[in-house]
Amino acid sequence: MVAAGQLKPNEADALDLDAILKFWTSEVGTVIAGNVTECRRELQFTAAFKPSELKSIFGASMDAADDEFVVIQGAADLVLIRPTEIWLVDFKTDRFEAEELQLKLAQYAPQLNLYAAALQRIYRKPVTRRILYFLNHPGLREVAPLGHSLTN
Secondary structure, eight states, X not given: OTTTTSSOHHXXXXXXXXXXXXXXXXXXXXXXXXXXGGEEEEEEEEEEEOHHHHHHHHSOOOSSOTTSOEEEEEEEEEEEEOSSOEEEXXXXXXXXXXXXXXXXXXXXXXXXHHHHXXXXXXXXXXXXXXXXXXXXXXXXXXXXXXXXXXXX
8 A cells, every 4th residue: 555655654554453453354244345346445535413412412512592503524434334234433542541441432422312312313214233443442342322331
């Protein structure tokens, strides 16, 4: 990738190839690799939400009437759009200690649930998997839908 000009040498040196390999050899990575035509990288989206919908995701009220809307734009790292469902994968490069993992999962859960809500609205099918993959602590971490507990 360096020779092709896709990565700078210092970027290539920073890659944790073991963590990347662990993702692609996981159950999720294997399914994604086997369904590349259904896979979208850096999928940009725009969706409108009522303030009450955002409150259910973020748990904080907004100073806006419910007949107004908020436009959300984002880019999902990796999305698998299957015939009847969607998988959402978000890669994180945060460096933190292992005992902070649950805190990080809680920190990023609203983002994944917001992205999932937007993708469900756009594609009219459920997001059945919301996955965080921390390169510093390799392993698939499922983020539960709203109203459910986080799981590892």
